[in-house]
Amino acid sequence: MPESPEVQALADDLDRRLAGRAPVEVDVVEFRVVKTRTRPPEGLVGHRVARVGRIGKLLDVGFDGGPHLVVSLGRHGWARYAGEQVEDAPGEDAPAGAVPVAGAEPPPPTLATLQFDDGTALELTDAGDWVSLGAFVVDDPGEVPAVAKLGPDPADPAYTRADFDRAFVGRRKQLKAVLQEQESIAGVGNAYSDEILFAARLSPVVHAATLEAGELERLFAATVDVVVAAIEARRGIPIDRLKQAKVDAMQVHGRTGEPCPRSGGAIRDFSFASTTAQYCPECQTGGEILPLKE
Structure with missing residues (x-):
């Protein structure tokens, strides 16, 4: 299960790559990922990413104009950039373009893809036998139940x-x-x-x-x-x-x-x-x- 140190590193990387970029296409392969059915992720097309951060073990992608894409990675969820290669044997978190080697586990399936205006494609994946990945489109991250109930974060300098x-x-x-x-x-x-x-x-x-x-x-x-x-x-x-x-x-x-x-x-x-x-x-x-x- 992804925990705060790895989710923070993921958020930092996504912020570096995606800030200022706008999705031009959103493809949801597994409908159960979307938890806000009246506000599907496709509605984010054209909005530019303002910043990517972490709230507990969740990702918070904030867009200009107000909307947030909050991603609960659940037990086996993660993200990858489509088409990138890795030198080592690909495992659970390997990019889609990684070359498989004998005995290596296949990469987890892509459940949703956000294609950005610079050609970057971000894939949200889940390696579990059941779908634990969840995506919420909200105006305030506090609208997500898992965020609303969170206690203080020990990584926060204000934690006492x-x-x-x-x-x-x-x-x-x-x-x-x-x-x-x-x-x-x-x-x-x-x-x-x-x-x-x-x-x-x-x-x-x-x-x-x-x-x-x-x-x-x-x-x-x-x-x-x-x-x-x-x-x-x-x-x-x-x-x-x-x-x-x-x-x-x-x-x-x-x-x-x-x-x-x-x-x-x-x-x-x-x-x-x-x-x-x-x-x-x-x-x-x-x-x-x-x-x-x-």
């Missing part, structure tokens, strides 16, 4: 300890669940919640209400530091390489069976909600092994 305390202090909810609760903290998902908890040396399944003052301070610092550092690290990476850059940077997430970079003990899986997450028992749970569903 008070914002953090409102999300955590006294909550009888597991730490990992709070970190992924978009109403409490915007932009963090499964991967970065694992990384934040590892950095803070805290168990993902303890309740926030049980944390002592020093533990809360460590978690606050880790929440801000991990997200901000990841955003800075992804800056300037081509959008077709961002997924791999995220994978390569993980300390524990996706590292099952590998040695912990801090303790040397084995990274382990545990079941969380409908997915699997990772942690270091030696660093985070006092050696306790968290349950894993068969």
